[in-house]
Amino acid sequence: MKVKKPKYIMMNKPKDWVFSDPRLQEMKQDYAAYREEDFEVWRILFERQIVNLPNAASKAYLKGIKGIDFTSDKIADFEDVNRRLADSTGWEIQVVPGLIDDDLFFGLMNNKRFCSSTWLRKMEQLDYLEEPDMFHDAFAHMPMLTNQHYVDFLENLSGLALKHIDNKWAVELLSRIYWFTIEFGLIREEGEIKIYGAGILSSAGETKYSLSDQPTHHEYDVKRILNTPYWKDKFQDKYFIIDSYEQLFESLTEIESVLEEMVAEEAGK
Ligand SMILES: [Fe+2]
Numbered sequence: 001m002k003v004k005k006p007k008y009i010m011m012n013k014p015k016d017w018v019f020s021d022p023r024l025q026e027m028k029q030d031y032a033a034y035r036e037e038d039f040e041v042w043r044i045l046f047e048r049q050i051v052n053l054p055n056a057a058s059k060a061y062l063k064g065i066k067g068i069d070f071t072s073d074k075i076a077d078f079e080d081v082n083r084r085l086a087d088s089t090g091w092e093i094q095v096v097p098g099l100i101d102d103d104l105f106f107g108l109m110n111n112k113r114f115c116s117s118t119w120l121r122k123m124e125q126l127d128y129l130e131e132p133d134m135f136h137d138a139f140a141h142m143p144m145l146t147n148q149h150y151v152d153f154l155e156n157l158s159g160l161a162l163k164h165i166d167n168k169w170a171v172e173l174l175s176r177i178y179w180f181t182i183e184f185g186l187i188r189e190e191g192e193i194k195i196y197g198a199g200i201l202s203s204a205g206e207t208k209y210s211l212s213d214q215p216t217h218h219e220y221d222v223k224r225i226l227n228t229p230y231w232k233d234k235f236q237d238k239y240f241i242i243d244s245y246e247q248l249f250e251s252l253t254e255i256e257s258v259l260e261e262m263v264a265e266e267a268g269k
Pocket of ligand 1: 132136137141183198199
């Protein structure tokens with residue numbers, strides 16, 4: 001089913017230099033190369049986490065994972081994902097060799113391409129990984145790409161990052177927004193707190209922890225997030241709760257103005 005696209009004024013036009021950038025190699029998912037161990041790793045991670053999600057994940061995620069048709073017995077097939085995304089938000093999966101430069105990362109997303117790796121962790125790495133693998137990229141991120149407000153936020157946040165790409169401080173600030181929303185965001189649905197952040201959705205431990213009373217929970221607050229550094233090697237001590245994905249999209253104007261103030265302040269020091 002085709003989702004009706006909201007009429008938004010896009011703040012930043014897509015930058016098509018991305019497609020001719022030499023760093024963007026012709027990379028594809030080689031599905032035939034997955035071995036039995038890969039299928040087993042996908043199955044274990046999928047089954048272990050999917051049971052935690054009906055009561056913990058946001059509705060958009062649960063609807064998305066159904067719509068995108070991920071199952072435990074089949075490693076995500078990106079051709080299939082792209083066909084399904086084409087029918088919903090028009091986004092596509094772009095295979096990348098792992099972590100890529102910020103300008104290319106944001107450039108791709110500003111062109112409705114979500115970056116994903118194709119390798120899966122090994123059996124002995126089930127619980128800890130230094131770099132996200134495709135279980136994280138696919139299972140946790142891709143279902144959310146079926147939500148129009150969410151992807152519009154992502155596209156325009158990336159446009160804003162590109163506008164400031166030569167300013168390290170600005171990119172760091174925008175990474176905080178990305179971190180506390182796309183990776184570690186929570187949403188309030190019918191009075192209950194649910195998860196939409198991919199960093200949480202791909203971790204059984206953090207799923208439980210993020211909704212417990214161990215960390216602190218805060219209302220979504222652009223200024224506060226921009227002033228909050230984050231860490232990558234342990235669970236967050238705070239999470240921010242949005243009320244809707246529309247709110248996320250609409251906050252772009254505030255993100256842009258607070259960011260510009262903070263960048264100007266830093267430059268004046
Ligand atoms: Fe991620």
